Amino acid sequence: MLTDYPAAVDAARAGAVGRPRFTPPRETLLLAAVALGYGLAQIGSWRLDLGWDETIYVSQVDPDVPTAFFSAPRARGVTLLAAPVASVTSDVTALRIWFTLLSAVALFCVFRLWFRVIAPAAAVVAGLLFACLWVAVYYGPQVMPNLWVAFSAVAAVAGLLRVTAGSERHDLDRTGLLALVLGAATMTLMRPSDAAWLSLPLVLGVLVVRSWRTWTAAAGLFGGLALGALPWVVEAYVRFGGMLERLHQASEIQGGTGFNPWLLRRTVQTLDGPLLCRPCAPDPVSPLHVWWVFVLPVAVLVGVFVAVRHGRTGAALLPTLAAASIALPYLFLLEYTAPRFLLPSYALAAVPSGLAAHHLLVRAGRWRPVAIGVVAALLVVHVASQGAVLRNRVDAAARNGNGYTAVAERLHALGIDGDCVVSGYRAAPIAFYARCRSRMVGGHDGSIDAAGLVALSRRQPTVVIVRGSRTPPPYAQSWAEHPLPRVGHTRLRAFVAPRS
Known part of the structure; x- marks a missing residue:
């Protein structure tokens, strides 16, 4: 079941059941194990050469490489992540290891934030569901921004929910406020266009929901967004002649926007296929590899229903609305698609999906063994199919991009x-x-x-x-x-x- 905002839970875990205070709770250890497995699954991708976009990002901070042209749609967030290693060594494997470590730690931290919003076990399941996706594993060690938009969006939504819950009790959740500011700033620093779509439900929530209309929530959200957008805005005036001109150039490079009824089909096609569909041949997809994306909306709706029944509507509805908001342009408005574009949507949708799976197991009663068996079987099939797609994608990238x-x-x-x-x-x-x-x-x-x-x-x-x-x-x-x-x-x- 959903956990109330638990002051008592932390006290109980701190030693009321006879465990030492420094002993991590079981759910924290489980989430750490998920993050460790997520990092280990990335090792196979370390052998890949840097791709086109990666070399452009890394060249901005590698002192041994001339700086590549930085076009209008790009933002410098992921370059800052690469800087600690790229500024010291040009070794690609060192860069891959660095991003693997960063992504594993990030997955643990952002889903750990949800322990005070939903049941900790549900947050662990949410982290596991996201960590099992081949696209999340594939881009873990890569110098690309989409995964970091996903992590920062999960952190920002959790932070907002924690700050507003603390405001109702007249108690400032400092960790939640920090997560809100850093999450909003990071996703804007990585991809301002994605941050604009992701922040729409958060901004509306702060403006419309009465209990969320607090100076703390507003300052944290708008301050974080402004902080992350500042480098992009400054560069727009220095290099591109202003924000409108930069947006215009970015739109031209990306092919503009407009309703594209065929984009949804192409998006499904990339779930086990090419890393970029601009355009791509209508190759068939394996049902074993894509079935989960049709189950995902059902799991999300069940998670929202569970949250509403327990009086915690925002805990599931806000990540769901944010996931739908960022998915909208990538499913209907662009001329091309890539599986990495929907990483923020998958990460946010994992939260209500984790709620649904956790509720099924907790409320199954005498059918719990059956429920556990069904969930475990589905998870095994899911992990096996995603692992197969990951191996195929890594092998294909090595064949076509190494040398x-x-x-x-x-x-x-x-x-x-x-x-x-x-x-x-x-x-x-x-x-x-x-x-x-x-x-x-x-x-x-x-x-x-x-x-x-x-x-x-x-x-x-x-x-x-x-x-x-x-x-x-x-x-x-x-x-x-x-x-x-x-x-x-x-x-x-x-x-x-x-x-x-």
Whole structure:
């Protein structure tokens, strides 16, 4: 059942049942075990090279790598997370280990915050449900922002509920206030557009719900959002000519927004398929791998019903509304999709789902053994299917995205080193590994035109990378052609500019 905001529970756990005060409660140990398993499950992904987006984020703080072009839609939050390691070493494995540790600790901390909002066992189940998703494990060690938006959203919602519950008792929950401020600031720092959608239900709650209309809740929420948005706003005026211009450029790069009735089908398709669908072939999906996403709405509704019956409506309704709010643009309004986009929605939906599973087990009565068996069987099937998808995704990423080190070594042998420039196919990751600057002619990361690149090639070692048998751009067709090692299964050719 749902736990009341428990002052007495902590006292009981502190030693009233004969345990020493420093002994962690059982649920805390269980959640720690979930976080440990979540971290261990990420080890298989450490062998992956950095992808396109990752190299752009890391290059901003790696002193040994020229800074890559930072386009309008990007935000610098995940770069700050990478800075403690990337500023010291360029070793990719060290960066993977660092993010694995961070993500495991974050999962423990954000779901631990819910122990004072819902039953601790329900919070443990919620953390377990999220930790079992292949997409949550896959992006744990990666330098990408979506998972961190998910963690910070879970923290912000828990923080708001704890602050408002404390206000009703005229008792300030300092941990809850800190979670609210840091959660709101972090999700805005990571992805301001996601934070705007996620914060809508929270802002409405603070403005509309009478018991939530407190200075503490309002200051914590709006202060955190403003604090996280400040770097993005400052950069908008320094580099892009203002907020409206940056938003306009970001919308152009992302393809704009508009109702897209086919996006929902493509989203389901990516649940066991490509990491990016822009667009993707209509490959069939395995029912064994996607069944959970059809059970999820039912579990969420049951969790909300349980919360309402126990007089704790906000504990399930607020994360549900936040999950639905952030899911809306990614299910209906964009022109493309990727499984990582819905990580915040999955993390928030795990809370009412955990409530539903916990209530089923607690209230099963004499049918409890049957309920436990059913839940355990479903969990085993879920973990096995998600593990299979994870292995497939990691193997596919290794096949298609590893090999940049060999390409960089070949470029160095061709004289592309020092103050060098790389353009063309996969320019950002190749330039990162070759310690060159990536300069794209057009596209999402376009930072130079053809005439500018040709002029640059007269002063610096410059190469254009071409995929397979494709024709190089006109300005590079007379440049010296050299074969390169493959990246995955992709054959590459280098067109090296003549030296002046």
